[in-house]
Amino acid sequence: MKKHHLRIPGPTEVPEKVLSAMHTSMLNHRGEEFIQLFKEVSEGIKEVFQTKNDVLIFPSAGTGVMEAAIVNLFSPKDRIVSFPNGVFSERFAQIAESFGAIVERIPVEWGQAVSPEIVRERLAKDKKHEIKGILFTHNETSTGVLNDVKALRDAMEDHPAVTVVDAISSLGAVDLKTDEWNLDIVVTGSQKALMLPPGLGFVSISPKAWARIEQSRMPKYYWDFKAAKKSLEKGQTPYTPAVSLVFALKQSLELIKKEGLTNIFQRHITISRALRAGIKALGMKLFVDERWASPTVTSIDIMGYEALNLSKLLKNKFNITVAGGQEKLKNKILRIGHLGYVDEMDIICILAGLEMVLEDPNLYGKGVKEAELYFERGEKSR
Numbered sequence: 393m394k395k396h397h398l399r400i401p402g403p404t405e406v407p408e409k410v411l412s413a414m415h416t417s418m419l420n421h422r423g424e425e426f427i428q429l430f431k432e433v434s435e436g437i438k439e440v441f442q443t444k445n446d447v448l449i450f451p452s453a454g455t456g457v458m459e460a461a462i463v464n465l466f467s468p469k470d471r472i473v474s475f476p477n478g479v480f481s482e483r484f485a486q487i488a489e490s491f492g493a494i495v496e497r498i499p500v501e502w503g504q505a506v507s508p509e510i511v512r513e514r515l516a517k518d519k520k521h522e523i524k525g526i527l528f529t530h531n532e533t534s535t536g537v538l539n540d541v542k543a544l545r546d547a548m549e550d551h552p553a554v555t556v557v558d559a560i561s562s563l564g565a566v567d568l569k570t571d572e573w574n575l576d577i578v579v580t581g582s583q584k585a586l587m588l589p590p591g592l593g594f595v596s597i598s599p600k601a602w603a604r605i606e607q608s609r610m611p612k613y614y615w616d617f618k619a620a621k622k623s624l625e626k627g628q629t630p631y632t633p634a635v636s637l638v639f640a641l642k643q644s645l646e647l648i649k650k651e652g653l654t655n656i657f658q659r660h661i662t663i664s665r666a667l668r669a670g671i672k673a674l675g676m677k678l679f680v681d682e683r684w685a686s687p688t689v690t691s692i693d694i695m696g697y698e699a700l701n702l703s704k705l706l707k708n709k710f711n712i713t714v715a716g717g718q719e720k721l722k723n724k725i726l727r728i729g730h731l732g733y734v735d736e737m738d739i740i741c742i743l744a745g746l747e748m749v750l751e752d753p754n755l756y757g758k759g760v761k762e763a764e765l766y767f768e769r770g771e772k773s774r
């Protein structure tokens with residue numbers, strides 16, 4: 393028997409308390425008990441988004457609410473600018489294109505962050521305000537890059553384009569101040585930092601976004617935000633909600649509240665720094681520069697380790713599951729997810745696992761030691 397260690401950037405491990413909440417009999421989703429519960433979680437999730445805006449909850453994958461944001465905000469032929477620097481930011485651009493938007497891509501090298509300067513430069517040229525929307529990806533999970541969304545939004549200055557943010561692998565783990573930073577739409581999914589199984593999509597909508605939604609002409613039915621808002625006012629959803637996941641959400645929100653967002657953000661920063669310190673101590677190369685390194689997913693450059701199939705060895709020897717690279721990064725990087733229900737010992741465990749599959753006894757203990765030292769004094773000495 394080997395205990396499973398799920399170290400991919402989502403779905404993530406789910407706490408016992410959250411899992412057992414789902415083991416509850418169904419109830420009438422139009423009845424008073426569910427209405428009260430749905431009202432409670434719809435309010436509670438706003439704290440995680442750091443917003444007073446409406447937050448809608450859909451039974452959905454993350455990609456579903458990305459599509460929902462596009463089809464509710466825009467009309468065919470609307471001009472949208474995106475800054476793809478990985479698989480998920482590119483996906484956002486593709487979704488907009490597939491509904492007839494004219495998407496201008498300003499590409500950024502994979503593994504690097506989007507710089508506020510390119511945003512400022514592009515929007516400054518748009519004197520006639522032809523650009524209707526800007527797509528940002530807070531945390532580019534395919535590379536392990538955290539984009540500084542606050543700086544990117546500030547660089548837009550008072551351009552009237554709506555700001556749409558994919559925070560699927562960051563919200564609830566990394567600070568994201570929806571209201572303070574003026575983010576019109578923010579989307580996330582349940583299976584990452586919220587410590588839930590996959591199946592819920594969340595979207596926050598600012599008053600400015602609601603005004604745009606009134607003008608939108610892209611086709612939609614299931615995703616219609618106006619219908620969802622109308623139902624939410626009665627504590628309901630237009631169609632059958634994912635009842636079990638809503639039970640679970642109540643529990644995960646309680647856990648988040650108990651720990652406190654500030655502590656949660658710090659926990660992710662600390663463990664990601666310790667992990668990176670440990671990886672470097674093993675002589676391995678990080679794929680992403682420290683300036684942009686994500687607190688939720690860490691990529692290791694595995695060029696040079698081709699002879700060892702590291703992920704397969706981790707899986708076969710220790711039942712540790714890590715993620716590989718996607719698309720052009722296939723077989724080039726290994727990605728370790730550390731978001732949601734994750735702590736110091738998970739980092740020690742993955743580092744120990746890495747040490748033991750590298751097949752060099754001289755490395756035993758080196759990564760672990762570095763991480764331990766970091767936990768011991770790193771944050772204190774900062």
Ligand SMILES: Cc1ncc(COP(=O)(O)O)c(C=O)c1O
Pocket residue numbers: 401402453454455456480529531532533534558559560561581
């Ligand atoms: C940043 C980001 N965007 C979008 C997605 C897509 O989410 P889903 O697979 O739930 O559709 C993911 C999933 O990993 C992601 O990390």
